[in-house]
Amino acid sequence: MEILNGFLDSVVGLYYDSGLVNLTWHNYVMVAISCVLMYLAIKKQYEPLLLLPIAFGMLLVNIYPDIMAAPSTQLVPLETYLQNHDSVNYPITEMLNEAGDSVIKYVNVPTNGGLLYYLYQGVKLGIYPPLIFLGIGCMTDFGPLIANPKSFILGAAAQIGIFITFIGASLMGFTDTQAGSIGIIGGADGPTAIYVTTKLAPELLGPIAVAAYSYMALVPIIQPPIMKALTTKKERSVVMQQLRPVTKLEKILFPIIVTILCSLLLPSAAPLVGMLMLGNLFKESGVVDRIFKTAQNELMNIITIFLGVTVGATASGEVFLTWKTIGIIALGLAAFCLGTSCGVLFGKLMYIFTKGKVNPLIGSAGVSAVPMAARVANKVGQQENSSNFLLMHAMGPNVAGVIGSAVAAGVLLSIL
């Protein structure tokens, strides 16, 4: 009978420890959302490399919230502690009892944090996003931008959405730092958005990261209607002149010069721009093949896993399911659309100034989201003229957009 009672007690104890008792409806809704995101990642292949770990992190934290718990200290009465242990290795705190007539000794027993709490430190301390930028730098060819530096104008124009959205978010009642973090979604650059948010408004990291990566995945759906609405058939059919070949020396000098200039003018953009350019220098110098391969493959993949899972794990039900999240997702979409529109409109200006030599569609690629946005520009161009290849021309504004959004991030970090 004692054995049966013991067994039942244990089962009841396990039941009370399980998620069935401790979880709220928020958590179950989040589990459902994470399953939808996993479906989108696996079946629809929307940015699966990031969406899948994010969705799984979301799932884990909502079933077992302690996986993100910070380390803490438990106060265990000394007598209870000594029943299980021979000696005390931790500091002891003395407190008066409720009546105030005797002193009770407590042992400060430290408890370790959850697994994802420790992995999350790389996000919290702003380590992962610059390392991701290092890998992106290794994979980026700045040749089209060097061949046509005017692309920088389009890369800059597409960042206006960030600052317009900042105003919108301020008007909606978000604080300045929160508004800055929401605006940066318009930069369509996941690592930049995460970097800025961890510095300015870490409490909004979950919704902002999910919004940023969702919109990046939805570039082929969001951008084309805007691009078509703002351009004429004639403008979309412009065939651009072949880009000049770029020498190796120019490609090697580019990352060094950009780093010096950006870091001098905007020191807060230095971690992002600096790592991006270091990666690119690895690639272009051609003398550090091993590091170059590691940075763009193994290192990038490892960081992507850590970043994805832990960012997903910030989206716990209580934090995520609020009206603020809906506001952030709506503002993020606005930022993204405004960025695309400004890019296309500046493309139109360039079309006018160059007397029809620039296809305005390439302006939409200024919102970073490399290389998806450039592919979309190419695809929309080919719908008008199937023999028109805009891809390399769109890559210029596209990579300029990465630098542009890092600069915009630097501006926000400096003034907010």
Added chain:
Amino acid sequence: MINFITASAEPVNPLAVLVTGFVIVFVVLLLLIGIIKLYSSIVSGVMANIEKKKALKVSASQAPTAEVSLESEIAVQPDNTDDMQIVAVISAAVAAYYGSDSNVRVHSIRRSKPSRSEWATAGINENIMSRRGF
């Protein structure tokens, strides 16, 4: 090191952020355009100079033997009208690639090493032709 913030954090004017952000992003990227254009022209100037010097050196060192080597080539390959046609075709293709307003000068044309042997190429060609029904 601990930095003490003495003044209370004042709310930022959103419009000021818009203007500042817009202006700084544009100024930085416009500066980059200027610098890239500048160093591109410097690099292309330097490269042109280096190539000129190389060409001069080559012509100076090979001048006396040039005729001999030309003769020997002609001896090996007597039918050079074909060669001239090939040079013209390649030059035209290169010129078309760079656009009509570019100033292209072809210095030398070298046969790249074939990826497979002549026999293998001939075999593949024969196979393709037979499948086409020729």
